[in-house]
Amino acid sequence: MSDLQTKPTLATLPFGAPTEQVMEIFQRDGGLILEGALTAAEVAAVNADLDAVLGAMHSGTIKDDPDAQAFWGPKTKRLTNVVTLSPTWRERLVDRDETYGYVRRVFDGVSDSFWLQASQAIEIQPGERVQPLHRDMGNYPVFNQYGPTGPEVTCNMILALMHSTEAAGATRIIPGSHRWDFSREGTQEMTIPAELKPGSVLFYGGKVIHGGGANVTANVKRRVIASSFNPAFLVPEEAYPFVVPMDEARKMSPRLQQMIGFRSFHQRDPRGGSLWQHNYEELALHLGL
Ligand SMILES: O=C(O)CCC(=O)C(=O)O
Numbered sequence: 001m002s003d004l005q006t007k008p009t010l011a012t013l014p015f016g017a018p019t020e021q022v023m024e025i026f027q028r029d030g031g032l033i034l035e036g037a038l039t040a041a042e043v044a045a046v047n048a049d050l051d052a053v054l055g056a057m058h059s060g061t062i063k064d065d066p067d068a069q070a071f072w073g074p075k076t077k078r079l080t081n082v083v084t085l086s087p088t089w090r091e092r093l094v095d096r097d098e099t100y101g102y103v104r105r106v107f108d109g110v111s112d113s114f115w116l117q118a119s120q121a122i123e124i125q126p127g128e129r130v131q132p133l134h135r136d137m138g139n140y141p142v143f144n145q146y147g148p149t150g151p152e153v154t155c156n157m158i159l160a161l162m163h164s165t166e167a168a169g170a171t172r173i174i175p176g177s178h179r180w181d182f183s184r185e186g187t188q189e190m191t192i193p194a195e196l197k198p199g200s201v202l203f204y205g206g207k208v209i210h211g212g213g214a215n216v217t218a219n220v221k222r223r224v225i226a227s228s229f230n231p232a233f234l235v236p237e238e239a240y241p242f243v244v245p246m247d248e249a250r251k252m253s254p255r256l257q258q259m260i261g262f263r264s265f266h267q268r269d270p271r272g273g274s275l276w277q278h279n280y281e282e283l284a285l286h287l288g289l
């Protein structure tokens with residue numbers, strides 16, 4: 001039997017499937033595909049929000065560090081603050097009961113409230129090589145010591161805005177690797193591509209080994225939005241309060257305002273206090289929201 005036949009596959013459910021069902025697979029495999037989160041019209045609207053900005057931006061990072069350059073990808077564009085740029089994305093993916101329900105369950109027993117960790121469009125251009133494999137919880141390395149049984153501190157919905165095919169650089173993932181001892185890093189040969197149709201998402205946890213794929217096409221871009229979350233007591237990737245204009249934040253629901261730091265965070269289960277306040281009171285009062 002070839003390696004290919006023995007590789008685990010990713011399960012697929014419709015976006016909106018009951019949380020119980022989604023979490024059963026999420027916990028078993030470390031991630032799954034949720035199909036049809038956005039309609040074709042919504043995907044077109046999000047692309048229209050991003051086309052000009054992405055078209056004008058450079059590939060690769062300006063950092064000198066070779067590890068940072070490899071992780072970023074020299075032929076990859078990374079555009080953050082999509083929460084400001086695309087009202088359709090934030091309303092139809094992030095601020096949605098289904099998404100909120102799934103993410104709450106991922107952080108059950110860890111934190112009652114959470115940040116939108118990243119709202120990052122990732123466009124892999126032709127000729128890009130594979131991204132180094134990693135676990136997204138690497139943002140918070142203190143938790144590595146707890147290994148696979150430690151708390152879940154990150155989850156991500158990678159939303160496809162174009163066909164995310166293996167050839168164009170679909171995310172590569174090792175299902176089940178969230179249960180491995182953290183001394184195991186996995187190899188590219190062990191990964192499978194999480195191919196996505198536009199509007200579908202790859203939903204996975206912070207302990208799963210994965211990375212962006214190589215784009216071996218001549219002229220096909222792979223555009224997704226990494227829509228990730230972290231417990232409220234940890235710092236997110238994006239400094240939203242400094243980059244989201246107040247007028248834009250006012251248009252958002254209280255739930256989304258909280259997810260990007262325009263409201264305080266409250267911890268009830270597990271029992272805890274409140275964070276991110278002013279005068280030890282709700283931040284939104286100070287901001288007039
Ligand atoms: O671009 C992708 O498919 C995955 C990117 C990723 O895993 C990351 O940047 O953390």
Ligand SMILES: [Fe+2]
Nearest residue numbers: 135136210211
């Ligand atoms: Fe990642």
